[in-house]
Amino acid sequence: MRHFAVVGSGPAGFYTAEALEKAYGDQARIDILDRYPVPYGLIRFGVAPDHQSLKAVSKRYDKVAESAGVDFIGNVTVGADISVADLLDLYDAVILATGAPHDRKLGIPGEDLPGVIGSAEFVGWYNGHPEFADLDPFLDGTHAVVVGAGNVALDCARILSKTRHEFEGSDIVGHALDALDHSAIRTITILGRRGPHQVAMTPKELGELGHLEDAVPVVEPADFPPIEADEPLEPGLRKSVTLLRGFADLPQDKAKHMVFDFFAKPLRAEGDGKVERIIVERTELDEKGSARGTGDTYEVPASLVITAIGYSTSPIPDVPFEGGKFVNENGRIADRLYAVGWARRGPTGTIGTNRPDGYDVAEQIAASLPAQGSGDREGASGLKRLLESRGVMPTDYDDWRKIEETEVGNARPGSPREKFVRHQDWLQVLGR
Numbered sequence: 001m002r003h004f005a006v007v008g009s010g011p012a013g014f015y016t017a018e019a020l021e022k023a024y025g026d027q028a029r030i031d032i033l034d035r036y037p038v039p040y041g042l043i044r045f046g047v048a049p050d051h052q053s054l055k056a057v058s059k060r061y062d063k064v065a066e067s068a069g070v071d072f073i074g075n076v077t078v079g080a081d082i083s084v085a086d087l088l089d090l091y092d093a094v095i096l097a098t099g100a101p102h103d104r105k106l107g108i109p110g111e112d113l114p115g116v117i118g119s120a121e122f123v124g125w126y127n128g129h130p131e132f133a134d135l136d137p138f139l140d141g142t143h144a145v146v147v148g149a150g151n152v153a154l155d156c157a158r159i160l161s162k163t164r165h166e167f168e169g170s171d172i173v174g175h176a177l178d179a180l181d182h183s184a185i186r187t188i189t190i191l192g193r194r195g196p197h198q199v200a201m202t203p204k205e206l207g208e209l210g211h212l213e214d215a216v217p218v219v220e221p222a223d224f225p226p227i228e229a230d231e232p233l234e235p236g237l238r239k240s241v242t243l244l245r246g247f248a249d250l251p252q253d254k255a256k257h258m259v260f261d262f263f264a265k266p267l268r269a270e271g272d273g274k275v276e277r278i279i280v281e282r283t284e285l286d287e288k289g290s291a292r293g294t295g296d297t298y299e300v301p302a303s304l305v306i307t308a309i310g311y312s313t314s315p316i317p318d319v320p321f322e323g324g325k326f327v328n329e330n331g332r333i334a335d336r337l338y339a340v341g342w343a344r345r346g347p348t349g350t351i352g353t354n355r356p357d358g359y360d361v362a363e364q365i366a367a368s369l370p371a372q373g374s375g376d377r378e379g380a381s382g383l384k385r386l387l388e389s390r391g392v393m394p395t396d397y398d399d400w401r402k403i404e405e406t407e408v409g410n411a412r413p414g415s416p417r418e419k420f421v422r423h424q425d426w427l428q429v430l431g432r
């Protein structure tokens, strides 16, 4: 019997567990660890609450969690409650699937002013992440700026522009829904440091912007190259650019405007005690296609700034770490230690990208560790004994089900599901 520990219960962790189970059948026990008693990582805390069809992938993970060879062990922080070295003693292999939960910094003056927040914080706030329950983003001003031209920037801008009615059927948390309902923001400027041909926004997500109840996207036609230049673009990007071009034809008759400001690089954030404006430099593309400042600067009013420029992984003591992810070669960090998902590749790709990633690492493990193990490793029983000796009380999948049922049961008719937003709320449901 082999014992495997997958650290992190987001998409990468679940696909890896699924692949290991397929590879080893009943010859392996797979424990999926998470620092929270609630599983699914990015699906619960990252995917936008109004994108329920994307969140539905958790049904597939449910099946994995409920299968005989897999256990969910929540409420355990690897690196604090237990070390990677401890896990390597107890398990035949350890797979880090810890995602990339931290915001990359812009590195500009004024970034630390109140009112400048990262997308991980903002997304965490509206998705009920316990670390950001008290974020209280400043929504009393009329202007917001979102920095970045990727899908996370679009998520943030869209959430800022939707009406209460448009959140029906979502699982946005109550505190965010109420705050957004009273928001004074009327202009949301999306700053892209390069042009429409360089966006990282995908067509489905851009397409939604043309159908918002109270907000309309705004583009400047002069930012676009001649239409013939779209022809050689890869089909997905071409579709995105076509959608962006089409925004110029929309009637500008709604209360909120989502302004795409391309070739715009933030230089600094300014304000008296809190952010009031962003100073931006006009850019052009250099020979390599990177953004090069032209020296022309202007200011964009901003009472709230959200940076959505990518994420990094949390380091774990004694695991080599560089450039915001674990140092690895095709997923292998060291003997019997692997990384998958964003912790392996960095924060790019869709949820589905993690599937081949997890399967690839599971194949490598299966190739190096035959099903007939030496029987030396204790797996979960040793882990639980060690945790108990340290006063840590792990939770299991039935505990998660109890939390989930209580959350669903909390929903008022016609309102979104009310997720718990604090660690102690979860533990209280479990009588801890």
Ligand code: NAP
Pocket: 051, 106, 147, 148, 149, 150, 151, 152, 153, 155, 192, 193, 194, 198, 199, 200, 202, 205, 265, 266, 291, 308, 309, 310, 311, 347, 348, 349, 350
């Ligand atoms: P992303 O797609 O890598 O986009 C990051 C954006 O930030 C890029 O436009 C980048 O511009 C810009 N940027 C980076 N550094 C910057 C700086 N210093 N100053 C100004 N701009 C800067 O990352 P993401 O939006 O965080 O998304 C992460 C992944 O999740 C992506 O694969 C995304 O597609 C996926 N995702 C998918 C969905 C969905 O399917 N609905 C939703 C959310 C996220 P440059 O190109 O110039 O570097």
